[in-house]
Structures are given as C-alpha cells and as structure tokens.
Amino acid sequence: MGHALGERYSKENNNNLLYSWKLKIARKLVFSKWQESFGGHLHFVISGGAALQPRLSRLFFAAGIHLMEGYGLTETSPVIATNYSKTPGNLMIGTVGPIMKNIEVRIDEDGEILTKGPCVMKGYYKAPKLTAEVIDKDGWFHTGDVGEIINGRFLKITDRKKEMFKTSSGKYIAPQAIENLMKESIFIEQAMVVGESEKYASALISPNFDHLHSFAHEHKIHYRDNKELIKNQMVLKTYQKEVNHANKQLGQHEQIKRFRVVCEPWTAPTGELSATLKLKRRVLYNKYADLLRKIYAYDAHEENKGSISFNGE
Incomplete structure (x- = not known):
C-alpha cells in the first residue's frame, strides 16, 4: 500500500x-x-x-x-x-x-x-x-x-x-536520460544503454531482484537461481512490457530495440558501480562483451564498430 x-x-x-x-x-x-x-x-x-x-x-x-x-x-x-x-x-x-x-x-x-x-x-x-x-x-x-x-x-x-554517443545514422543519444526512465520501473534496478555507431540503441538490464523474486513467488515460477529465473518466458515478457512503456516516452531514434536481462546485481562492492552509484561503463562493456556482441549479431571473432570493444577499466 x-x-x-x-x-x-x-x-x-x-x-x-x-x-x-x-x-x-x-x-x-x-x-x-x-x-x-x-x-x-x-x-x-x-x-x-x-x-x-x-x-x-x-x-x-x-x-x-x-x-x-x-x-x-x-x-x-x-x-x-x-x-x-x-x-x-x-x-x-x-x-x-x-x-x-x-x-x-x-x-x-x-x-x-x-x-x-x-x-x-x-x-x-x-x-x-x-x-x-x-x-x-x-x-x-x-x-x-x-x-x-x-x-x-x-x-x-x-x-x-x-557519455553521449552517436548511432550509425548520425543521431545523438543521451544514455543516462533513457536509463533513468527505465529505472522508473520497479522491476529494473540498473540499466545501461548502448549503441554507439550501431543502427539502433539496446540495453542491458540488471533486475530489482527483491521485487522479481516476489513476482516469481506470486506467479508460482519455479527456478533454481537467478540465471534460470531471467530466462523464464513470463519474466522476459514482463521486462519487454516495461521496455515498451519506456519507449513510448522516447523519440524514435532513442527507443530500445533489443535488450538483455543479466543475472547479477550491479553494485559498488562488485565493481559495476562507482562509490556514488554511477555506472562504470567500461567495466560493464568488458564484463558483458560477449552478450553485447550477440545483441548486435557479431561473430565471436568479429570486432564491432562501436562501443563494445572497450578495454581496461
């Protein structure tokens, strides 16, 4: 209440x-x-x-x-x-x-x-x-x-x-504004928008696991761990609904065309966030490089054009 x-x-x-x-x-x-x-x-x-x-x-x-x-x-x-x-x-x-x-x-x-x-x-x-x-x-x-x-x-x-980036069509995107909009959802704890030099913007989503676990219990979703939970079809449909809601408030070139839900929370102690809770984008790009390549359909050996190929911290 x-x-x-x-x-x-x-x-x-x-x-x-x-x-x-x-x-x-x-x-x-x-x-x-x-x-x-x-x-x-x-x-x-x-x-x-x-x-x-x-x-x-x-x-x-x-x-x-x-x-x-x-x-x-x-x-x-x-x-x-x-x-x-x-x-x-x-x-x-x-x-x-x-x-x-x-x-x-x-x-x-x-x-x-x-x-x-x-x-x-x-x-x-x-x-x-x-x-x-x-x-x-x-x-x-x-x-x-x-x-x-x-x-x-x-x-x-x-x-x-x-942190602003440009898509392959020359449109500028301010990722933090979109990320904050996505985090208005009770299901989303953190989000990172990517898409530099790509045709469209995509996002990685770290769930609010406290709420997601309650949702799973309420809907009798059985799972062994978070890795299995985020692959559940009802869960994925729920996140698609949340992304669609955010997209309605964005311009056409800013809309999230693809997203992936990750199975880990992002925190300062685990290294994905700074002490002031800002995204450490380079850390996240490196950690989820393979996942980002799959979003944009790159082969494992293929180097991407844009932001996925960060190295270092």
Whole structure:
C-alpha cells in the first residue's frame, strides 16, 4: 500500500480528497515506521552526486521526508541549483531545482550546461592550459553535464556530455536520460544503454531482484537461481512490457530495440558501480562483451564498430 501510493505523490494528487485520505492512513500505518527508523526527527534529506529517480523522491515526500536534490561541482563552490520545499514554487521533482541567486546558467548548442558567477573558481592551481579547457574567454565554466531549463527556472540534468554517443545514422543519444526512465520501473534496478555507431540503441538490464523474486513467488515460477529465473518466458515478457512503456516516452531514434536481462546485481562492492552509484561503463562493456556482441549479431571473432570493444577499466 505505502510504496504504490507514495510513488503517485504529486501536487495534483494531494488536492484529490481520496488520495489525501489514503496518504494520511499510509503515513500513520506505514511511513511512521520509516520516521522511527531514522530516529523520529528527520524532516529532509539532501541528495547529490548521482541522478535520483523521481519515483524515489515522490516516495520520500509521501513519507513526510523532503528529499531535496541539488547540483553543483567542486569548481562551482559547489552549488548551482537546489530544490527547497519550504518556499512555495521552489520545488520540482525530477529536476535539481531553481538556479541560485547571482548565478547565471545557459545551455550551449550541444546541450552542455554552462555557468558563470562568483561561485566559479578562478582556475586550476598552476594549470592554465587545463583551466582554458573548462573556462572560455567569456568566463563561462563548461560543466561537462548535459541538461535543460524547465519553465525558465528549474534545471534538469539529463546526461554527461562525454557519455553521449552517436548511432550509425548520425543521431545523438543521451544514455543516462533513457536509463533513468527505465529505472522508473520497479522491476529494473540498473540499466545501461548502448549503441554507439550501431543502427539502433539496446540495453542491458540488471533486475530489482527483491521485487522479481516476489513476482516469481506470486506467479508460482519455479527456478533454481537467478540465471534460470531471467530466462523464464513470463519474466522476459514482463521486462519487454516495461521496455515498451519506456519507449513510448522516447523519440524514435532513442527507443530500445533489443535488450538483455543479466543475472547479477550491479553494485559498488562488485565493481559495476562507482562509490556514488554511477555506472562504470567500461567495466560493464568488458564484463558483458560477449552478450553485447550477440545483441548486435557479431561473430565471436568479429570486432564491432562501436562501443563494445572497450578495454581496461
């Protein structure tokens, strides 16, 4: 009851009497225990360092814990934008909030976020060449992140510039935006979108195994291990349904044409994620090189044209 209700949290739903009544009950019966587990005095949490799934934000807000997402870099001392729920109109779930006072932000032609203001560093210590690479002659600091400004106020981060890739048709794809959309599904814990120099985008999916195991129990799916579970036809049809749902929200060239579900969770301790829970793409490309070759129908001895042939960490 609590999770499904919480993930529907929004300003519009809060004005719905039935939803508000259900949320009040959930806060008393379910979310009050969350509060207790945090000590009973937690009112807000600040999130940064990696992309935050909007459904998690909605869930925490429903629980009465305001989850504020912000954005900045060490070079910007460090905050550029942040959500703040105490002031009306200064919160938009799915963004990193309004741009702070005295800070300028503009989106470059290629989508990169540029910023200027008193928070920006003067330069890297004794490294003028490196400084010139990130601060242009007009004083704009190039963040390396790709994003957009919503409603003229709210900054939304969509990807890292260096992680964008181009398909063989010349269309650019921002993988992180698609991955975050896919992770809105309760069945998907992590996803990696690939397709550089290929005809179409594909994805590797690491399941939310806690939920998948519950799903298997509910539908009387018998399996010996995760490797056998992900090959089950009902499971594969379920993941196809989730991918189809994400595709409906994407442009034609961004849609995931093929995907594979893997049998391992991706974590920082096992090496697939960084300490801030970002994908280690090179590690994943190497780990699943054979699987990626099969997606694009390469022979075992054949070298691919694009991103599958990463080597090293």
